[in-house]
Amino acid sequence: xxxxxFWGVLGIWFSAAxxxxxxxxxxxxxxxxxxxxxxxxxxxxxxxxxxxxxxxxYRDVVVPVMAGFRFTSSDPAAWAMILHRLVGCALGxxxxxxxxPRISWMSRWPMAFTIGFGTGxxxxxxxxxxxxxxxxGTVVPLTYIWTxxxxxxxxxxxxxxxxxxxxxxxxxxxxxxxxxxxxISRIILFIGVLxxxxxxxxxxxxKGAYGKFTRVGVYFLMxxxxxxxxxxxxxxxxLLIGRIQFLLYDWLGTMGVHxx
Amino acid sequence: xxxxxxxxxxxxxxxxxxxxxxVPAHGMVRMQTVFTLYTRIIGGFAMVLxxxxxxxxxxxxxxxxxxxxxxxxxxxxGFVVMFSVGVLGGFFIHDPTTGKLTWSAGIxxxxxxxxxxxxYNVYTTMDATIFSLLAFYMASAAYRAMRARDLTxxxxxxxxxxxxxxRAPLTAYFWDMWLxxxxxxxxxxxxxxxxxxxxxxxxxxxxxxxxxxxxxxxxQGVRILVGLERxxxxxxGD
Amino acid sequence: xxxxxxGFWYSALRIDRRYIFMLVFVSxxxxxxxxxxxxxxxxxxxxxxxxxxxxxxxxxxxxxxxFEYSPSTAPELTPMATCVARQCLKKGVRVYALSSAPxxxxxxxxxxxxxxxxxxxxxxxxxxxxxxxxxxxxxxVLGLAxxxxxxxxxxYVGRAVADIPAMRHFKKLSDLKLCxxxxxxxVAETWMGLxxxxxxxxxxxxxxxxxxxxxxxxxxxxxxxxxxxGMKGAAEYERLIAENVDPERGYWFATRGMASQSASHVLIxxxxxxxxxxMIMSGRGQRRRRR
Numbered sequence: 001x002x003x004x005x006f007w008g009v010l011g012i013w014f015s016a017a018x019x020x021x022x023x024x025x026x027x028x029x030x031x032x033x034x035x036x037x038x039x040x041x042x043x044x045x046x047x048x049x050x051x052x053x054x055x056x057x058y059r060d061v062v063v064p065v066m067a068g069f070r071f072t073s074s075d076p077a078a079w080a081m082i083l084h085r086l087v088g089c090a091l092g093x094x095x096x097x098x099x100x101p102r103i104s105w106m107s108r109w110p111m112a113f114t115i116g117f118g119t120g121x122x123x124x125x126x127x128x129x130x131x132x133x134x135x136x137g138t139v140v141p142l143t144y145i146w147t148x149x150x151x152x153x154x155x156x157x158x159x160x161x162x163x164x165x166x167x168x169x170x171x172x173x174x175x176x177x178x179x180x181x182x183x184i185s186r187i188i189l190f191i192g193v194l195x196x197x198x199x200x201x202x203x204x205x206x207k208g209a210y211g212k213f214t215r216v217g218v219y220f221l222m223x224x225x226x227x228x229x230x231x232x233x234x235x236x237x238x239l240l241i242g243r244i245q246f247l248l249y250d251w252l253g254t255m256g257v258h259x260x
Numbered sequence: 261x262x263x264x265x266x267x268x269x270x271x272x273x274x275x276x277x278x279x280x281x282x283v284p285a286h287g288m289v290r291m292q293t294v295f296t297l298y299t300r301i302i303g304g305f306a307m308v309l310x311x312x313x314x315x316x317x318x319x320x321x322x323x324x325x326x327x328x329x330x331x332x333x334x335x336x337x338g339f340v341v342m343f344s345v346g347v348l349g350g351f352f353i354h355d356p357t358t359g360k361l362t363w364s365a366g367i368x369x370x371x372x373x374x375x376x377x378x379x380y381n382v383y384t385t386m387d388a389t390i391f392s393l394l395a396f397y398m399a400s401a402a403y404r405a406m407r408a409r410d411l412t413x414x415x416x417x418x419x420x421x422x423x424x425x426x427r428a429p430l431t432a433y434f435w436d437m438w439l440x441x442x443x444x445x446x447x448x449x450x451x452x453x454x455x456x457x458x459x460x461x462x463x464x465x466x467x468x469x470x471x472x473x474x475x476x477x478x479x480q481g482v483r484i485l486v487g488l489e490r491x492x493x494x495x496x497g498d
Numbered sequence: 499x500x501x502x503x504x505g506f507w508y509s510a511l512r513i514d515r516r517y518i519f520m521l522v523f524v525s526x527x528x529x530x531x532x533x534x535x536x537x538x539x540x541x542x543x544x545x546x547x548x549x550x551x552x553x554x555x556x557x558x559x560x561x562x563x564x565f566e567y568s569p570s571t572a573p574e575l576t577p578m579a580t581c582v583a584r585q586c587l588k589k590g591v592r593v594y595a596l597s598s599a600p601x602x603x604x605x606x607x608x609x610x611x612x613x614x615x616x617x618x619x620x621x622x623x624x625x626x627x628x629x630x631x632x633x634x635x636x637x638x639v640l641g642l643a644x645x646x647x648x649x650x651x652x653x654y655v656g657r658a659v660a661d662i663p664a665m666r667h668f669k670k671l672s673d674l675k676l677c678x679x680x681x682x683x684x685v686a687e688t689w690m691g692l693x694x695x696x697x698x699x700x701x702x703x704x705x706x707x708x709x710x711x712x713x714x715x716x717x718x719x720x721x722x723x724x725x726x727x728g729m730k731g732a733a734e735y736e737r738l739i740a741e742n743v744d745p746e747r748g749y750w751f752a753t754r755g756m757a758s759q760s761a762s763h764v765l766i767x768x769x770x771x772x773x774x775x776x777m778i779m780s781g782r783g784q785r786r787r788r789r
Contacts, residue, residue: 007373011381018382022389026396026519038331040386041314042338043378049311049339050346050375051600054367055632056304059652060297088298092305099312108266110302111492116270117299119481120277121636121692126481129691129721130474134467137719157541158445185460192464193471200472217468222412224465226419227458228711231728233398233420234427235574235707237762238729240395240526241755242573243388248530259530281696293648296641300633300649307632368655369604370611379604384569387601391570395762399522400515403769407777417774421767427707427730429537430760436540451540458714466715 009254016251019243061089138193144182148172192220267487274485315339338382345374419457426454507780510772518769525765529757537756538737544717545734548702548724549742551676552582557590559675560668564689565595565602566635566681571706575680576605577732577752578704581739582678583613587624588743592664594674596628596650598638598685603629603654616747622662629654635685639692643671671697676723680704686713690721704731729755 021036068082091113097106148169155165195217198210206214248259277295280288314335321332349366366372369379408414425431435450448456483489529535555561563582567575586593595606606627614625621627628650631638641649646668647659659665667673677699679689686703694701700723705713707728716722726735732752740750 007377011377015381015385018385019389022386022393025393027516034328034331035334036386037390038334039338039382040390042318042335042340043342043382044387045311045314045335046339046342046344046346047379047383048307048600049343050367051630052304052307052311052632053347055630056301056307060301060304064651084294084297085301088301091298092301095302095305095309096312098309099316105262108262108492109269110305112266112270113273114299114302115484115492116273117277117295118634118636119270119484120274120280121640123278123478123481124281125688125691125696126474126477128695129687130470130477133695133719133721134470134474134715137715138467157546185456189460189464192461193467196465196468197471200468217465218412219415220461220465220468222415223419223457223461224469224711226416226421227423227462228708229416230420230423230427231707231710233402233424233707233763233766234728234730234759236392236395236398237526237759237766238574238707238755239388239570240392240522241729241758241762243392244523244526244530244758245573245751245755246385246388248527259533289644292640293644296633296637297648299637300631300641303633303637368607370607371655376604383601384572387569388572396519396522399762399766399769400518402766403513403518403773404511404515406770406773408774417770421770424763424767427728428760428763429539429730429733429756431764432540433537449540451542455542455544458711459718462711463715463718466712470715 012250012254016247019247056092057089061085138190142183142186142190144179144186145176146172146179146182147176148174191216196220263493266492267490270490270492271485271487274481278485311339342375342378345372345378349375419461422450422457423454426450426457505780507776510776511780521765522762525761526758529761530754532757535757536753537760539730539733539753539756541734541737544714544725544727545731546724546738547717548582548678548704548726549585549735549738551700551702551723552585552589552591553742555586555589555591555675558592558667560592560594560673561586562594562596562668562671562674562677563606564677564679564681564685565597565606566599566679566683566685566689567605567706568599568601568682569605571682572605573751573755574706574729574732575682575704576609577729578726578735579606579609579678579680580613580751581732581735582704583609583625584616584739584747585743587614587617587619590624591675592667593625594628594664594668595626596638597630598632598635600630600632603627607654616744622657623664626659626662626664626668627654628659635688636692639671639689639697643692643697645670671699674699677701678704682706682709684709687716690716694721702726729759 018036018039021032024030025033065082065085068078068085071078072082091110094106095110097103151169151172152162152165155168156162160168195213197217199206199214199217199221204210252259273295276288276291280292318332318335320326322329322336326332346367349372353366353372367375369376406417406420408417425435432450439447440449480489484491552561561582563579565579583593585591593610595603595610597603597606610621610625610627614621619625628646629652631649638649646665650659652658653662671677671693677689677693679686679693679701681689681703682705686705686709690701690703693699701721702724703713703722704726705728707730710725710727710731713722713725713727717725726732729752733756736750736753
């Protein structure tokens with residue numbers, strides 16, 4: 001956020017102070033860090049509560065119900081709308097019964113509804129998302145046909161201009177040709193999926209040829225975990241880069257130091 | 261009744277939503293609209309529940325003057341100020357386009373000056389900073405814990421190193437300059453090697469895990485619908 | 499038992515981690531002090547696919563951007579949102595923003611504030627910030643599929659959607675040509691699974707580096723039309739925008755961080771290699787002493 005006058009600059013300095021307080025934890029735990037952490041917890045809780053009260057209680061219950069009562073004489077459907085909002089509100093209030101041990105059993109009803117709703121939506125979702133397309137994608141295609149359009153796109157990606165790339169692509173037959181490299185890659189993918197799945201099948205002992213096959217699956221899993229770790233390093237460093245950019249550009253900027 | 265009614269609610273809601281997927285008739289669509297409304301409203305009340313629990317814990321620590329109680333008081337004060345400013349802002353903030361007094365404009369950090377100041381300078385800052393500390397611990401873990409003690413660990417580290425160097429534009433640039441361009445792209449660029457690693461071996465393993473997760477989630481869903489699993493009964497005294 | 503002699507490798511394995519923290523901080527900060535240190539970013543296919551898909555849209559089409567993240571992951575995801583908004587608003591494609599995370603709407607408002615004026619676009623006509631709704635992504639997407647105003651009767655600042663001109667073209671999810679889900683969690687998968695698989699709206703995602711490896715499987719099957727992965731993916735998209743859409747105003751937030759990103763990655767690789775070398779050397783030293 002750009003600085004606007006005195007309050008903007010004060011805000012940036014306060015942010016910078018909180019940032020340094022939080023980083024001080026790296027040296028050791030101290031009261032400055034705890035102050036910053038507890039202030040953050042309180043402010044974030046206040047923000048979440050204000051948003052929830054506004055979005056749910058005000059916008060989803062109070063406003064529609066009040067509007068509905070204005071139309072009940074002219075539109076009978078307004079009564080149904082009011083009823084639904086009040087039922088939802090009642091279910092929400094039942095969630096709050098968790099604070100009172102004697103009636104905390106009432107919170108099971110909205111929880112059960114939410115979990116049932118999520119399960120009913122989830123079952124076709126799991127099949128549509130994780131099972132059928134992934135099975136299809138593993139076996140289709142096993143061979144890879146390289147087309148002129150793909151070759152042209154590759155050449156443009158390597159820095160060639162479109163006309164020259166189109167000329168280079170003419171070396172590919174009009175119907176395309178088998179790309180050995182990508183075909184082998186797809187076969188590797190197929191074998192990888194089978195072997196990694198086999199590793200998790202513990203009803204059969206991992207011995208002999210089957211044991212060797214599942215070992216291949218372990219290697220694929222290790223490559224995947226390594227790739228995830230590499231990407232996680234990128235992600236964590238990016239977050240720290242964001243804070244450093246704030247300190248160097250926004251905070252130093254208030255002192256007249258402008259880095260490019 | 262206290263145990264049966266929640267089971268009936270969960271099963272009926274679940275089965276109706278499942279049937280609606282296959283029978284998108286008007287009545288079923290209307291039912292879905294109502295159910296999504298209930299879920300949204302319950303979600304909002306649940307958020308307030310979570311916040312209230314946190315404040316209750318903090319208040320107890322302040323009342324009993326437990327260890328570090330001033331920090332619990334800071335939490336409560338932060339909550340009270342932020343919540344009040346957000347809620348009360350609606351009675352003073354006008355929507356700049358219509359000129360009308362609107363609570364919605366009051367809850368928007370970029371329209372409510374005090375709310376916005378706290379949001380941008382406390383909430384956004386600390387949210388980002390707390391997460392950024394992980395970068396340091398990750399570096400420490402990389403030095404102290406990442407050991408290639410056998411072939412599988414070596415493969416994990418090898419893949420991690422390739423991905424890290426491939427995702428770093430500087431190393432990819434030097435690889436291109438020294439190996440790719442002089443050989444006229446006979447050697448793949450580091451970025452292409454990384455993409456191949458992610459697209460084929462990584463996808464193979466991810467897919468296998470996805471099949472397992474999908475089947476387990478499917479089984480869990482069916483168990484919830486038939487009542488063998490009742491996660492909604494937890495934490496309510498039974 | 500004879501105690502191992504504390505040599506260099508033994509000490510190296512037990513170095514105080516605060517020195518490591520300091521090296522990390524220095525490696526990330528120093529590149530910013532040399533602004534000329536800008537390295538070209540090689541664009542890979544996943545990011546290019548997002549750019550190409552948006553490039554194929556026509557003026558007047560609608561794109562939904564779901565800001566499903568909090569400020570903690572903004573350095574990776576906000577540059578992606580900025581690029582999508584730039585490319586769409588330059589072409590005259592309408593952009594609709596919403597969120598199931600409470601922190602999403604102010605981030606969206608900030609993105610629009612930064613970008614819209616550069617192309618003379620106005621709120622309500624060319625872009626709308628619908629705001630936040632609690633209750634989970636499933637409920638939101640299912641509601642949007644039937645009727646947008648049932649989920650978002652007003653926008654972020656309380657204007658009725660019936661009064662917003664751009665909302666005449668977005669009554670339900672199938673009116674859109676693309677959904678871009680920006681998320682640091684499995685919410686992006688939910689958008690893809692419901693909006694794309696169930697309701698047929700193409701979905702592209704932008705995710706943090708932690709999750710990007712999981713999404714290549716969806717890219718392979720065509721469940722995603724494109725994928726932006728972490729700050730590198732954002733930098734790739736920024737390069738495409740700067741080269742093809744807006745050479746003068748390419749917003750270089752992610753690209754600016756690439757030199758630091760490179761330095762930190764090299765440092766981590768050196769840590770891993772040095773740590774393993776120290777383990778090997780200290781193990782050899784111990785075996786020699788036992789003999």
